[in-house]
Amino acid sequence: MKNKIRLVLTFAIAILSLGYLNAQDNKKDQSLTLAEFESKLYKEGAKAQIIDARSLEEYQQNHLVGAISLNASDDAEFQKQVVRLKKDKPVFVYSIGNGRSNALKKKLQANGFSEVYELPGGFSNWVGSGKKVVSSTSNGLTLDEYKKLIKSDNLVLVDIGSKYCGACKRLAPIVDSVAGNHPKDLKVVKIEFFENKQLGVDLNINSLPTLILYKDDKIVWQKNGVSSKDQIEKEILSAQTKSASLK
The missing domain is CATH 3.40.250.10 (Rhodanese-like domain)
Structure with a gap:
């Protein structure tokens, strides 16, 4: 009887060990x-x-x-x-x-x-x-062309995404709503990532969507993924406040 129990325990341990090794292999693949x-x-x-x-x-x-x-x-x-x-x-x-x-x-x-x-x-x-x-597409905008595009006396919010990206589609109406709240003090630029591949390299964009907020041609905030309207508005207000304090 004891031998049978010992055999069952040995078999159970072997199965658990195999499962652990498989889990480790899968984890390795994913990382x-x-x-x-x-x-x-x-x-x-x-x-x-x-x-x-x-x-x-x-x-x-x-x-x-x-x-x-x-x-x-x-x-x-x-x-x-x-x-x-x-x-x-x-x-x-x-x-x-x-x-x-x-x-x-x-x-x-x-x-x-x-x-x-x-x-x-x-x-x-x-x-x-x-x-x-x-x-089958060109490299799109050059970095110089992009710099001219974001040139503005106001804050500039760049939305880099793709029409094929689910998260980008969720972010789009949020960005549009923010733009509607700032018709005179915010410029919004939307970039289709896969039609501007070299620009993505130049800007070091590795995840979609990506938002970049500029003030005087300098990045004051950048975030990957879907941002809430409140978060974007908070960053805009912060950039405006800092700008006003420097005047």
């Missing part, structure tokens, strides 16, 4: 740096299985070299495409941030793919870091 992701990707070379989890329109505009387009939300298309991939080879997935790519990663793992790497920070991080992409 890759951009440099580590890029290194693994290029190590595979032409054999790399790279999947773009964004829409076909986004893919056609800009994508990683060698990537294929695969929308995880379309089950029929997913099953059609997934049979072409090799389960014993690493797969590299990405989307704008990590929303759609994370969903695709989980779907691939559920279908037996044991080694799936997600681009940390998403495609916006890749583009903003100046990495190579296949593109």
Whole structure:
């Protein structure tokens, strides 16, 4: 009886240990740096299985070299495409941030793919870091053109985002509302990130959306992600107060 209990306990410990090791492996995959992701990707070379989890329109505009387009939300298309991939080879997935790519990663793992790497920070991080992409668009505004665009005697709020980005869409009406409150003392400039890739590199933009508040051509506030109207108004008031105190 004691031997049986001992055997059951040994088996249970083994199972728990295996689960822990798998969790550690998954954690490692999820915490890759951009440099580590890029290194693994290029190590595979032409054999790399790279999947773009964004829409076909986004893919056609800009994508990683060698990537294929695969929308995880379309089950029929997913099953059609997934049979072409090799389960014993690493797969590299990405989307704008990590929303759609994370969903695709989980779907691939559920279908037996044991080694799936997600681009940390998403495609916006890749583009903003100046990495190579296949593109059908120009580089857009130069840094000099941008500097002329934000030139103003008033505060300037720059909204850098994308029409494809969910968080950017949530931020857009908030920025519009703030602009409506400051018709005479605030200039708002909106930049489509993926149509101005070099500018994203020059401004060191690696996440969408990004808000930048300028006063006299100098950055007084910058924030990634969706900001509330109250937060933006607070930063505008702070910049105006500091400016008035210097006069």
